[in-house]
Amino acid sequence: MARTILVVDDETTLRETLVEALEMEGYRAVAAADGRAALEQFRAERPDLVLLDLMLPELSGVEVCRILRAESAVPIIMLTAKDSEVDKVVGLELGADDYVTKPFSLRELTARIRAIFRRADQAAAPAVAGPDASAPVNVGRVEVDLAGHRLLRDGEAVPVKPKAFELLAFLMRHQGQVFTRDQLLERVWGYDYAGESRTVDVHVHWLRGELEEDPATPVHLQTVRGVGYVLRKG
Numbered sequence: 001m002a003r004t005i006l007v008v009d010d011e012t013t014l015r016e017t018l019v020e021a022l023e024m025e026g027y028r029a030v031a032a033a034d035g036r037a038a039l040e041q042f043r044a045e046r047p048d049l050v051l052l053d054l055m056l057p058e059l060s061g062v063e064v065c066r067i068l069r070a071e072s073a074v075p076i077i078m079l080t081a082k083d084s085e086v087d088k089v090v091g092l093e094l095g096a097d098d099y100v101t102k103p104f105s106l107r108e109l110t111a112r113i114r115a116i117f118r119r120a121d122q123a124a125a126p127a128v129a130g131p132d133a134s135a136p137v138n139v140g141r142v143e144v145d146l147a148g149h150r151l152l153r154d155g156e157a158v159p160v161k162p163k164a165f166e167l168l169a170f171l172m173r174h175q176g177q178v179f180t181r182d183q184l185l186e187r188v189w190g191y192d193y194a195g196e197s198r199t200v201d202v203h204v205h206w207l208r209g210e211l212e213e214d215p216a217t218p219v220h221l222q223t224v225r226g227v228g229y230v231l232r233k234g
Contacts, residue, residue, distance in 0.1 A: 002027055003117065004027070005027050005029050005047055006030050007031045008038040008041075008052045009051070009056075010033050010057055011053075017106075018109075022110075036058040038056070038059075039059070050074055050077070051079060052077070053079040054080050065094045075097045075162070077116070078096045078098070092198075093202060097189075139172065140212055140213070140220045141211060146169055151168075161206060164207055166188050167200075167204070170188050175231050176230065176231075176232060177230065178227050178229070180227060180228040181200045184200050219232070
C-alpha cells in the first residue's frame with residue numbers, strides 16, 4: 001500500500017505541484033491549505049509523513065507542529081522561508097524531524113522523504129538481541145531503553161522527540177567516537193546533505209537538557225571544538 005503524505009501549504013500552486021510530484025513518486029498525497037484544515041486532514045487520514053509550511057493562516061505551522069507532536073510521532077518536514085531562522089529552531093525544538101528552505105528542489109525534498117521512510121523501516125525491523133539492548137543504560141540523569149525506544153527518569157518515561165532519540169541511540173552505539181555534524185546528518189537523518197548543521201545542533205541542545213545536570217557544561221554529550229559531537233558516559 002502506498003504511503004500517505006499530508007501536504008500543508010497555503011500557496012495553491014506549490015501545494016498542487018507537491019501533490020502531483022509526490023503522486024508521481026508513488027505516494028498517496030492529501031493536502032490542506034491552513035492550519036485547522038491540516039489538523040482535520042491529519043486526524044482523518046493518519047498520514048505516514050507531514051510536509052508542513054510554517055507560515056499558515058488559521059493556525060501557524062509552529063502551533064500545528066506542537067499539536068501533531070503531542071498526538072503522534074509521525075515524521076514532520078517543515079517548509080520554511082529563507083529568513084525564518086527562529087521558526088526553524090522553534091519547529092525543531094517542538095519535534096519536527098527536518099526542514100527544507102524555500103525555494104527547494106523537488107529532488108532534494110523527495111530524497112529527504114525517502115531517507116525518513118528508510119530510517120523508519122530500519123527502526124521497525126526486528127532487532128537482533130544483544131547486551132546493548134537488553135536493559136536500560138544510565139546516561140546522565142536518565143536511563144536509556146534502546147529496545148523500548150524510551151528515556152526513563154526515576155522509572156517514569158520522559159517524553160522524547162523521535163529524531164532526538166535516534167541521535168542518542170546512534171551515539172550510544174558509538175560511545176567515545178567523535179562525529180561531525182555532516183556525518184550525523186548522513187547516519188541519523190539518512191541523507192548526505194551538507195550545510196544543515198543547525199538541525200543537529202538543536203537536537204543536541206534538547207538532549208543535553210534531558211541528560212546533563214548542567215547543560216551549559218555538558219559531561220556526557222560533549223562538543224569537540226572544530227570537529228563535532230561525542231557521547232561519553234562519564
